[in-house]
Amino acid sequence: MKLVIINYVLIATFNHVLFVFKVPATICDRIDSLLSRFWWKSNKDSRGLSMVSSSLLHLPKGLGGLGIRHIHSFNLALLAKQVWRLRFNPQLLASRVLKAKYPALLSSKPLISSPRPSWGCRGLLEGGRALSQGLAWKIGSGTQVSILQDYWVPNIKVEFKDCIPVEDRPLMVSDLLLHDTGIWNLSLIRQLFPVSVASVILGLERPKQHIDDFVYWKYNRDGAFLTKSAYAALVSQHISFRSVTTDSSWWKRFWGLPILPKWKMLAWKVLHNAFPTADVLALRGIPIDATCIFCHGSSEYVVHLFRECPFTSRLWNSLASTSSPLPEVPFLFSDWFTSIITSYASSKHWLALDRFFGMCWAIWITRNNVRFRSVVFSPQCILDLALEWSVRSGKAREMAACCPGIPPGFSSYPTWQVLRGEASVLWECDVLMCFDGAWDRGNYSAGAAWCFLDPVSSRCIGGGARVCMASSALHSELLACLFGLKHARQQGIVSLCLLTDCLSVPKMIQFATSDISLIWTIQEIRDVISSFSSCHIRKVSRSSIGEAHSLAGAARRRILLCFSF
Structure with missing residues (x-):
């Protein structure tokens, strides 16, 4: 009960101030001290006896702490949310006024040139600096992104090989793309970067058409800013997790x-x-x-x-x-x-x-x-x-x-979804297509495979497999779905039922809300599905897609490079 009172009552009473102004560190520390004392007090007359370090109270519950808000980190997270809103909604009056008075305040590298900025603008400056730590680039054309200075490859620092002279090192990500097709220049990337870096770069998806680069929030899967993820990233800078002994x-x-x-x-x-x-x-x-x-x-x-x-x-x-x-x-x-x-x-x-x-x-x-x-x-x-x-x-x-875990009127996510056409009987289709992907975490190589099955006898009547590069296991699953759909379209199939052993795939295709690193692959899948008269997808067991699973593993091991039958 005390945790609820602290996080959702006491701190909530001055959330507005934390959202607008940068609170001095001494005041934040004083508030943290008062909240800690309140936690340890047994009654109103007691001063409380702190039994552990206050940093353990602020540690997230998943790491063995209690998750009590660290005021300084929470203040910066709320200010970062304010800057995100102003930066990505330039039509707002506040955004236009601030941009006119402080041109660099809402940029990727926030700066105030005025000698005497207001207290509110100084708070936004701190929020902008906190926000910039969590921004990453999604590569489209690559013309706006610096190879070394910007964050564009997830979870890795981009470095050239030591043997590459400085004058031969390209500056922009666009220099790593083939200008006619827009895909990665495989030979150039392997020549410039170490194997570990080159594999990750080649695993990044590429858009089908020309798209400008854009920034996203790297601590959230869908790329949208969340105060919760910002707070978790900021509090980790102030609290050491090395003291955690239990897993x-x-x-x-x-x-x-x-x-x-x-x-x-x-x-x-x-x-x-x-x-x-x-x-x-x-x-x-x-x-x-x-x-x-x-x-x-x-x-x-x-x-x-x-x-x-x-x-x-x-x-x-x-x-x-x-x-x-x-x-x-x-x-x-x-x-x-x-x-x-x-x-x-x-x-x-x-x-x-x-x-x-x-x-x-x-x-x-x-x-x-x-x-x-x-x-x-x-x-x-x-x-x-x-x-x-x-x-x-x-x-x-x-x-x-x-008490039901799902609110009244709602149901759990079904294992069968209609992607195109009418919600008819599942097996009323020309062909069943099972697909699967295999991914190697070490070198980001992947294999994608698909098999066409007769809807009556479940006999395999065709399919294929190919080698590819993927950023994750889920990416390889989606690539297998995409390649299989394109093959089915080439074969003249108009009604199709997809079978997958991954529950995330139907959700991502159906609602088009997913991992920011896979948005273009999902959009291409949806574009191909629109060419069929009907298309369903169903979650099945691993044994039901055994043929595709075996082919995907063979492709990942480079036993099959590009194979269709």
Whole structure:
């Protein structure tokens, strides 16, 4: 609840200021400090005791943090959004006024020449600088893009071979294209660049017609600016992720578990040693007896409290006798804790997971009641409390299951889509066409293959395969679809049903919203589909496209270069 209040209530109250002005760093740090204190406070009279570094609170939840907004980074992200809006909507009055007064403010390299700019313009300047870090060029004609100075090849730094003299190095990307066809000059690129760079360049798609270069937001798949992605990129510059020990994929799965939110906070505090146990409080100078209140024989710290205490061990043994046995105890406590969660979650044994967290929660509640309220306890009381909380978690999960994940009136994405023609019976077509792509991440080489099948007997009646270069595995799938459609059009086929094992392909073709790196390939596919009288596409299993899969693999390995039958 506190996370919701901080991110969606407290910070939202001054979002407008963050969106318009660059807030000084001292004020941002002060706000961060107040929000951190609010998080650790237990009541209104308490000042709170910070148990971990504030950077861990600002760390994204998928990396083991809590995702509390870092004000300085959030301020820059909102200003970058403002600059994006002004730059790509030049018809706005604000854009025209700012461009007239500060000509370079909204450029790719923002600059203010006025000696005394306003506070608002200085904020836009900072937002423009933040925005420029996430802009990339989509190569059309290549005349506007510098080979070395601009970012145009995803996730790689473009460098020439050391043996290429400076005077022989081209300046613009247009110099790397064949002027008559507009495709990449294969021999020139392999001559100028190292193999790793040349392979990535050759894997970039090329438009079918002449198109000017344009910029896009490289941190979002469709190229549109998102404050969320901008904030993630900016916060990574202020917070080190090297301190994260648990795998980020584990945290992403953990936050999605169907358990009580307070149990997730308990696990987060356990794994980050953020519990105010007696030994931690004593180290902070708080006068408290650090002896464990259960066994009275050792200091109270997280590992002892939840696992090594003899009293706690008997509780776990009682729990193991009534549910699935706990995983074997490794040396590290964090490994023991995460292995239990992973084991139960992977097998979807939610009842055992509820009992495990219910026991941890009951131990902690009883510890607090005994230490601060002098409550009398017994092992059976703790077991009953753990059972009560596990039942409560199960009921909460049942209520969540009753609520549909998809809003009323909507349905999940179907596996069969009509791309052209009427929504008739699936098999009422001249030919079935299965297609598949194979991609090598190391050298960006790919193979594309397609097979024409008889709709009645499913017998292969034709097809083809060819070698190509692709930027991703999905790109190779789309190229296979494109080559197969062109082959079908040459064969005079007018009604076609496409079969693919990739669910992303029907979505991308149907709605034409996709990865910015594939927009021209998808548009060409849609143009070819328009030449058929009817065209359907269906998601099928890998075994249903076995012939195309084998041919694509052979093409990727250069066993087949260009083959049709």
